[in-house]
Amino acid sequence: MSGPVAVVTPWYPSSQLPFRGAFVQAMTEATAPGTTSFTVYHCDSWVARLSAGQDAEITAAFRALMPAAGAPSKTVGGADLVTVPVPMPRALPFAEQARRAADALKIALGGRPLDAEVVHAHVGLLGGLPALRNMRPGSRLFVTEHATFLDRMLAEPDGHAGYAEVLAACEAFFVVGDELREQLTTAFPEHADKLRPIANPIDFATPRAEPVKTLHRWLFVGGLIERKGVTWLLEAFAACRRQEPALTLTLVGEGELRGRLAERAEELGVAEAVTFAGALSPVEALSLMREHDVLVHPSRYETFGVVVIEAAAAGMPVIVTRCGGPEQTLAGIESDAGQLIEVEEDSAAIVAGYEQLRDRYPDGMDLDRARRVLADRFGYQAVARQHHEAWFAPQSRP
C-alpha cells in the first residue's frame, strides 16, 4: 500500500445535507485504511440568491478569509476532511460551477498543488475539473462518476469540453452502472478504454436481529420525486392493503411530492398506515431497514440503486424495477434477493410483484446466499481492492 491520496468531491455528508455523498464517505471508509495519508477535499457548493454586487463582495471576502481558515477535521477511515465552501449564485451552468470549485480549492490550498501522488475525483466535471486544475505535475488522476444528471452536464458545450479535458487527463475513469458507461462511451468513444465499472461500497457487517417472517412492513428509501415512482408505490400499497389490512408503508426521504402523497394517502383511506419518516441519515435509514420486512423500490431510472443492495445487506427482500442499475447489481441472484418488476406507468407491476413475492416467501428464495454474493461484489473489501489495484499497482501507471 502507499499514498498519499487526495480525494476531491462536490458531495460529502454534512449537517445540512446528511445524505449527499454518502457513497463518497463509504468509499473513503473502504479505501483510506492502509494508505500513508488520505485527505478528502469537499468542494461544497453554497448556493444563494445573490446580486452581482453581493457575489463580488463575497468572493473578495472569501479570498481574504480562506488563508486563515480550513483546518481539517477527521472523517471515516482515519482520513482528513477539508471543507472548501464554494459560494455561488443560483442556476450557474455546470462548467461555471466547476470553475468556481477549482478556484475555491486553489485558494484553500494557498496556491500550492494538491500534495498527493494519487488524486481521485468524484463526479467527472464538478470534482474532476477542480482536481485537474490543482494537481501537481506527475500526479495521477482517477475519477468516479455517479451523477444522475450526466446528460444535462454534457448538453452544455462548456460542460462537454470540460468533461473531455478531465477524461483525457485521467488514468482511469470509474463508472457506477452500465447506463452511465453507455452514455460516456457514446459521448467520448475515443476514451472508451479508460472507462471501468465500479460499485459503491456497501456495509454488510450488521445483520438484522430476527429474519423477516411476513412481508407486512413495506419500506421505501429515496427522494419523494416522480423519478422514484413513489406515486405508483402509494397506489399499489393501497390496492394490496385492501386485501391485507395489516400492511404498513414507511417512506424515508423528502421531496416535492410529499404533500401530494400525504393528500393521496388520505383519499385512498390508508393515511393511518403510511408513515412519512422524512430525511434520515444513512445510518438511521439502515437501522430502519432492519425493522421492516420488504423494500419496495419502484424507481424509473437508477445508475446503481445503492439502497437495493443495502436492503439485501440488511437481510430484507426487495421488490425493485428493472430500471438500469438493479438488474445488473442483482444479476444471478434475482429470485434469491426478491422480485424484479418492469418499469410501468401504473401500479399493476408493483402489486403483481408483491403478490408473487408474498406467495413464494420464504421458501422460494435464499436471502443469505444473496447477501453473501453481494458482499463479495460490493463489500468494503471488494471496493478497496479495486481502488488500491488501480492506484498503487505499477502496471496501471502510464
Added chain:
Amino acid sequence: MRVLFLALGANRRLAVTEETRTLAAAGERPVVLVDKAEAWSDDEFAAGVELVELARLGREHWPLAAERLVLDRAPKSLLRRVGGRRGKRLVSAYDRRIGRPLHRRVFLPLYGRLWRDAGDRPLAEFSRRWGRFDALVVTDPQSFPVAQRLATDGRHRPRIAFRIDQVTSPGHQGETVDHEDKV
C-alpha cells in the same frame, strides 16, 4: 470555548440548528448571528443557544433613531389608530411600499455619505456587547464579508471554520462502523 455561528444568509439553516445543538449538548453556549430573526421562526434552537439579530443593532445612532421615529413609529401608530380593523393591513402595506424602500434607497445611502462608518455600526455594537470569540463558524455565502470584518478586527484572531467538527477537532465526522470485511 466561545463559538459564533455566522448565519446572515439563513439559507443553510439545518446545518446551523444541528451544529449549535451539538455544541450546546457538549455544555457550550454558542451564539448565532442572523440578519432577521423572522427568517428563523420555523427553526428550533437547542436550549443554551443565543440568537442575535444584527438588524436590531446599531439603532442608537441618533439619525437612525430619528428616522425610526419619523418614518416608522409615528406613521404606524397613526395608521393603527385610524385604520381600525384594517390597521394591521395598512401598517404592513405602508412598511412594504413606503417605509422599507425609503429606508433602503434614501436613508441608508445618505448615512453612508454623511457618516462613513454607518454601515459598520451594527457589527461594531455586536463586537462591543458580545466581545471576542474563539472561533467563527461561517455557514452561508452572505456571512463571508462579516466574517472577514470580525476576523480582522483588532489583534485577536479567532479560528475560522465551516463545520463545527473543525472546531471540536479531532472530533469524528460521520459514523464509523466496524466492518467485518473491511481492510
